[in-house]
Structure formats: C-alpha cells, structure tokens
Amino acid sequence: MIIGIDGNEANQENRVGIGQFAFNVIKGIEKIDKENKYIVYLKENPKFDLPSERNNFRYKVFGPGKFWTQIALPLKLFTQKEKLDIFFTPSHYAPRFSPVPTIISIMDLWHHRHPEQFAKKDLYQLTKWENYSVRNACHIITISEFSKKEILDIYKIPPNKVTVAYPGFTKFQISNSKSQINKNIQKIKNKYKIDTDYLLYLGTLQPKKNIEGLIRAFSFLITNYQSPIVLVIAGKKGWLYEKIFDLVKELKLKNKVIFTGFVEEEEKPYLLAGAKAFVFPSFYEGFGIPVLEAFSLGVPVVCSNTGSLPEIGGRSAIYCNPYSPKSIAQSLQKVLTLKPEEKNEIIKAGFKRCQEFSWEKCSQKILEVLLNLSNER
Helix, strand or coil: CCCEECCCCCCCCCCEEEEEHHHHHHHHHHHHHHCCEEEEECCCCCCCCCCCCCCEEEEEEECCCCHHHHHHHHHHHHHCCCCEEECCCCCCCCCCCCCCCCCECCCCCCCHHHHCCCCCCHHHHHHHHHHHHHHHHEEEECCCCCHHHHHHHCCCHHHHHECCCCCCCCCCCCCCCCHHHHHHEEEEECCCCCCCCCEEEEEEEEEEHHHHHHHHHHHHHHCCCCCCEEEEEECCCCCCCHHHHHHHHHCCCCCCCCEEEECCCCCCCHHHCCCCCEEEEECCCCCCHHHHHHCCCCCCCCECCCCCHHHCCCCEEEEECCCHHHHHHHHHHHEEEEHHHHHHHHHHHHHHCCCCCCCCCCCHHHHHHHHHHHHHH
C-alpha cells in the first residue's frame, strides 16, 4: 500500500499540542510499519529529528506555502505519478480536494464551545476548514472518549466513523542520581529566581487553561496556608493572555507569581520534579499530556473535573471545579497538607496510571485504522 501523510504539524521547532501528537505518531508509524510505503508531504524541508528517509519512507517538499492544504497539496495529489491508497492528516485540516480517501484527526472542539475567545479571522478558518474536512473525511481519529462525544454531538456523524487513539507522552531523560536531580532542580530554581516551595502550571497561556482562575485560587490559598510558597506559571504566551498579567498586578501577587516563558525540553523534567504539585485547572482539554508527565515524575496532580481530565487522570489525581477559584484553592490546600503515607499512595497511583499510555500504542491504533480502511476500499 502507499499511504500519504501531511507532516507539517510535526515539522516544527517547538512542538506543543497537535505538533507533539503529529510528530510522535509519524515517528511511531515509521518505526512499526516497514512493509507499506509512506510519502510524507511538507511545505518546508524536514527537521533533523523527523525519521530519516529509507526505501519505503520518504518526503515530498513543495509549495507555495500559503493555503497549502487548499491549493498546493490537492494539486500534488491529483498530478503525482504515485496513486495513494489512503491519506492521513494528524490535524483537522484535510486537503481541500483529494482523489483518495482521507483520514483526519481532531484534538478538541473548544472553538465551537467558546467562539468568543477567538479572533474572527481565526475562528472563520477553524470552523470552515474543519467543517469541510469532517464532511469529506472517510474517518476521524481523536484523542479521548470526551473528544469523540464532542465530535458526535457537534457534527452528528455515526459513532463508527470516529476512533479514539489515546496519545502517549515522552518519558523524560532524567538523572538516576538523587543528588544530581536535586542539583538540576536547584539550577532551574536559580535560573527562574524560585527561592522557596512552588506550585507549577505548565502549558500555553490561553483562556481555556483557566490561568486567571488559578491565580485567584492561589490568592485565596496563601491567606490560609502557613508555609511560604509561590506559583510558577511556565509556558509560552498564546492568545488573550494580557488579562493574566493584569490580574497578578491587581491582586498584588507580583512577588508570589513567577512567569518563566517558554521552557526548553531539557528543563521541563526538573522544573516538574521540583514542584510540590502540578496544577492543571483547564476549563476544557481534549487530553492532557502534562498530567501524565507529572505522574511519571512522582509529582502529585491537581486538575479539573471537566473535559477529558478525569478520563485521563483516573483515581490518581485530586480534582477541582475549574469554575470555582475556591474549589481550586481547596484542592491545592489538600495536596499541600497530605500526610506522608497519603502522598506516597497518590504518587504510586500516578506511576501506575501513566504506564497505561504510550506513543507506541497510539501509533499502532492509528496504523490499524489506516490499514483497515485501505483494505476496505
């Protein structure tokens, strides 16, 4: 079989969210399947860490880059000599026209639930391009039962047209030496001027992450919590982030809230490992890879009781109502005052839970869908 893949989401410098998903799925499929032939379509030369070309795995790079899925990609699919059996895109944008059956991926549908949080131009593209992609797709991959339910609810398509492939997470390369781990944690703390215990949020700064609610909750927390503690908010600026910084000033928390900006991959495990707890109070998540990353490092997790997070965290996390800063504060207070044996239990549960997810399982599930649909055609 000849299988085409849109590799552009994977072909980025700093991968988050869908880029992380696309990169690991392409790597996983290339590793698992040596029999079928793959053509990965790109508008720029492949990054160094994408799989190397081999006999049955190669790249096609072409432009123009603007409206690539609308114009350049469809033209290439119609005019190239190789006739694909199926085309897969690890994002929700399919080629505008395609001579072959196409499978798309949808992470979440937040833009349908809260369109007011998107610029009109961005929202138009998101909804219009996604709509034709869903209507023309022969199948849809998604990342949780929650997201599947959202797709079925919004697009009214048959359940058998959607497959859930849980993402994995990249296991951090972290020192085996406890003293070296502590040194590296201290190095990170020094870099970001963290001089006491801290709670950590790690992710993009955008409205659905509920960082404003977290800051209000932290303000409640420090009025009752006796020990010194700071809140570290790590991650790049997304959109509509200005209110986050304004709120810190309004609540006079400038010395209690630390913004790191984008964190390099090699720093992430030590920033996580040094935290008293990882906090993920999102209004809405299609999955929640950072929860698994925290579990894998033995860090207790406080996260929302909405979206996919209870599905992913299971019984291993402490949950809060993201719409109530008081509820978030109470959950933070709870995690910070766990008895040693309670903390050990929750850490053990987290270790066990994160072992249920892997990129290999995710890639294998998607590969099965690709091959089954190819055989049916």
